[in-house]
Amino acid sequence: MPADSIQPDAQQKQEYEQYVKSVTPTHNLWTQMGKAFLTGGIICCIGQGILNYTGNVLGMDPQTSGSWCSLLLVFLSVVLTAFHIYPKIAKWGGAGALVPITGFANSVTAPAVEYQKEGQVFGIGCKIFTIAGPVILYGIFSSWGLGLILWVLQMFGIRVG
Known part of the structure; x- marks a missing residue:
């Protein structure tokens, strides 16, 4: 029997949904x-x-x-x-x-x-x-990119800040 022909019945779906609901943590945003x-x-x-x-x-x-x-x-x-x-x-x-x-x-x-x-x-x-590596990497890359943009703007005589 092919694996894609096995379909859960309605009761199995309902039991699974109840299980998921019972193990999913609920959070109060406020x-x-x-x-x-x-x-x-x-x-x-x-x-x-x-x-x-x-x-x-x-x-x-x-x-x-x-x-x-x-x-x-x-x-x-x-x-x-x-x-x-x-x-x-x-x-x-x-x-x-x-x-x-x-x-x-x-x-x-x-x-x-x-x-x-x-x-x-x-x-x-x-x-x-x-954990901190990506933060450091993208922090350095962002500052480099913004510095490059500032340098180009200053080459065209545009003063920023």
């Missing part, structure tokens, strides 16, 4: 947006606190304060990822935890932690940029 807003807001408040502390208490200039803020947020994200806490935050907060700089640090750290048992070269070295 709840997800609220969680993302709250998570991203907390991360930003922590960053603002670091910025205020380094600027007002330690007396750093705004550029140095911003550098320390970024550095400390990345460090905090790496530590939380190493202790398997950041993935739980990201699962709960969604894009609110993945969009800021902390999410990028997590995307580099997570593969390094996961594949460290495979060794320095074939584990960490090969896998560390599996």
Whole structure:
């Protein structure tokens, strides 16, 4: 009997649809947006606190304060990822935890932690940029392309910015 002649009957289709419906997770858009807003807001408040502390208490200039803020947020994200806490935050907060700089640090750290048992070269070295690599690649390519466009426009005497 050819494989294409076997057709599921109506009852099998209905049972399959019920099964798919039972295992498919349901999400409330407004709840997800609220969680993302709250998570991203907390991360930003922590960053603002670091910025205020380094600027007002330690007396750093705004550029140095911003550098320390970024550095400390990345460090905090790496530590939380190493202790398997950041993935739980990201699962709960969604894009609110993945969009800021902390999410990028997590995307580099997570593969390094996961594949460290495979060794320095074939584990960490090969896998560390599996998530962040495309972001870096397209970021560099986009900046190169936009720089080329700006250069061509300036050759024709068009001033931008």
